[in-house]
Amino acid sequence: MMNPQHLIKMANAIGDFFSAMPDQEQAARDAASHLKRFWEKRMQKSFFDYIKANGDGELKPIMRRALSFMDEELGAYHG
Amino acid sequence: MDTVSVHDIDYGTPEVSSTEQVTLTIDGFPVTVAKGTSIMRAAVELGTQIPKLCATDSLEPFGSCRLCLVEIEGRRGFPASCTTPAESGMVVRTQSPKLADLRRGVMELYISDHPLDCLTCASNGDCELQDMSGAVGLREVRYGYEGKNHIHSDKDTSNPYFQYDPSKCIVCNRCVRACEETQGTFALTISGRGFNSRVSPGESQSFMDSECVSCGACVNACPTATLVEKTIVEQGQPEHSVITTCAYCGVGCGFKADMKGSEVVRMTPWKDGKANEGHACIKGRFAWGYATHKDRMLKPMVRENITDPWQEVSFDEAINFAAKKLRGIQDKYGVDSIGGITSSRCTNEETYLVQKLVRAVFHNNNVDTCARVCHSPTGFGLGQTYGTSAGTQTFKSIEHSDVILVMGANPTDAHPVFGSRMKKRLREGAKLIVIDPRAIELVSTAHIKADYHLQLRPGTNVAMVSAIAHVVVTEGLVKEEFVQERCDMDSFNLWRDWVIKPENSPEALEITTGVPAQLVRQAARLYATGGNAAIYYGLGVTEHAQGSTAVIGIANLAMATGNIGREGVGVNPLRGQNNVQGSCDMGSFPHEFPGYRHVSDSKTRGLFEQDWGVSLRADPGLRIPNMFDAALEGSFKGLYCQGEDIVQSDPDTQHVTAALEAMECVVVQDIFLNETAKYAHVFLPGSSFLEKDGTFTNAERRISRVRQVMEPKAGMADWEVTVALAKALGYDMPYNHPSEIMAEIARLTPTFAGVNYDKLDQLGSLQWPCNDEHPEGTPLMHVDHFVRGKGRFIISQYVPTEERVTKRFPLILTTGRILSQYNVGAQTRRTENVHFHDEDRLEIHPDDAKERGIDSGDWVGIASRSGETVLRALVSERMQPGVVYTTFHFPESGANVITTDNSDWATNCPEYKVTAVQVLKVKQPSEWQKQYKEFNDTQLRLLRERKTAENLVGAK
Ligand code: SF4
Ligand code: SF4
């Protein structure tokens, strides 16, 4: 697994950028899409595996919401 | 080979741009020129040379030598043709017995005080004094040579690249003017009066001790052998030239490589090069000796383990060894276990091939480039807001700027030739705002003083940009008309509602940035209302945890004030390395095909699949820092790295080297055994820019040719090596010449559709987009509409970096570069440039130094949470208290041992510019430095002990 602390930190940093947007629903969607467009699949997988095993407590609220927009089925990619 | 003549036509005075024309008669022939053109230049345009000494077309006329006298009908006396503008109806005579007499008289005076050693003089054949003696028909010197003269004056050879021989000086003042007008350094004066007058650097100092920055402009301008390159003294005059492009910084200066056979004897800045217009800096002009340095690696080498001695082999063997290893790794660990890194030091064609190799032959998207660690946020930020990942202007556009905002960039050191252009405009009266933690040279230098220096704390750029935007909006300075017509209004309204919040005011952010609110307000007003305002920014903006946010903020600001889409304005990233722009354009990023198209875009992917005859992946690959993380995790095992030194240039060195040690096959292609190569299993010797054909793209999107002036020293061009590796892996790339690679790029990339080598030869250079709509390229972007249609405002909220000062690490370290050294220094350290900068120093404010008992020259330990290194201190007022600074040009400095793994949220561009550190006086090198020395000594031994015999260690 890729260093999960690093991935969580990166995900939260993405969240920081989008959390300033007024439409929070859209912001969570955009954060999810950013992660999907720029993260290689083993990063995505390590990230999801970690969340599955440890819960989403370390994620900022916006990234928690973003999770629901991320397609967990890796490889099925829509940009 | 495309050779050109060594000598260019000298028009005597600069070109004048005026739409009004005048027609005059010179020696009976009519000639029409732009109004304001000198008679001298008009004559040259007609094909007539008027004798001259003090005039040259790179400088304003001076009128001192009196050799260029002419007769004008209806005027008394003999006006100087260099200072007299052509007028309609003028009738000019350039030759008459009286003129001949006068000119001979002038020449006689010059020659009587000149050593007559023409036959053994270095400038024999390239001396204007010699030419003029011939032109005026000088046959005798009545004053004799016995009188007072300067023949025994001492030469100044202190500069490593050129010498000054006062005995040959004719006091034409060209050098002094070149240093002022062209370079903007004001290092030279004429000291003494009358017969005693001579050129002098500073207050009768030597060149090396003076303010001189060794740009060579004075040497270029000198008509005699007074100022002359030492290579010319040693090797003699060149016999042909080849036009090529500097391989150092993102200015991309055009040069004439002046050749003697296959040996370079001089690099002369190319007058017609549009990026530099005949100017250069110490690096491109003089620091090319590394190309033939004894450290050049010329033989391919392989080894099983990095603890083994190297084994020299043929290219074939090395490539097969690499191919077998890489395939073996993929078989064992999966198709995604290998990748490649392209370089901004390589040509577009080479870079394109490496990403093609990764995508089409490795069958993944694990390709990245060093722009990851410098300007990736530029690509992201400008792409999101404007729709294209590039600067908006030409360099020349700055001639129309009224306000220049420089943020996180240091052009006089890092982009010197552009820095000179900027200084020229500032001397003409443009206003200057500098946003930088450090007092860079521009803040206060000869005849220039910044109107505002917003000396913010490192890491607070985004807060600063928000504060400026807040002032623009709340004080009613938005260019409403522009925004309504050109921008997406929904996005603007959201942005406006956000930016006017009180927490974005300069007053509220003062505590964050450390800059008085009033100063921010004044600077914001100046930017918004001072006329054409242009922003130039550099790595001080991008290399932050919020690098992309800052770029977005800058883009917002330019849109809100209507400073986009015409001359003199715009958003201009100053690129670090020569081909950063090009390597990004060429699809070096793991998520993008050439032309910035996401790999998930099925239409684009289909295009490439069809052309390349393979299926391609739709999911993004690993970025450089992700590759390291994956290597440490055990899922990334093989790397093909062309022309990059990731060990020295990437942050958190110990993390990088641990990652490389975890890999099973590292293939390095480079001209030297760089720091990364010390961790490699396969070494493929690369070629320098003098040995290659291709193109570079500079910071203004200008595509220029790099032309081969000598054969590749190792026997194979870099692109051929990539092609051979692809072939060994079972994929054919049948090109005969780099021009065919460019043809493929043009075929597959809409913004390059109109680019080809013939057109480049014809026009000298092309700025992309170059297509049917703009067959000769696009100097200015976003003129009528943004590339994405409507400009998009994006909220750019400041979020403090996690890297904060603590009791343990109470200072902030920021990094940068200096003029004479380039990046990791692999090239410049192997030239005489080391005389200008021979070690990296830690700059520290006097207060911080005093508190720690540190004096300039003391050894100090710099520790961060990543590591520790030791450098010598330089106590300097340029720093603000609490902030220390260093460069990273020498590997043993270990500047990146200290930098952390923090990175930009959008692109993973590392946060080089902000590291919390402690600085203490020490007596010995750091633990890391000791280990480095040991490792380095071992690797150099393994190189010395390399086997040259046949028995290749079998690739199992
Ligand atoms: S080399 Fe450049 S800086 Fe030095 S004196 Fe000549 S023009 Fe001035
Ligand atoms: S050094 Fe050369 S350019 Fe300068 S005044 Fe003397 S002759 Fe002219």
Ligand code: SF4
């Ligand atoms: S300014 Fe840059 S491109 Fe120009 S000569 Fe110097 S290093 Fe080369």
Ligand code: FES
């Ligand atoms: S060239 Fe005109 S006065 Fe010297």
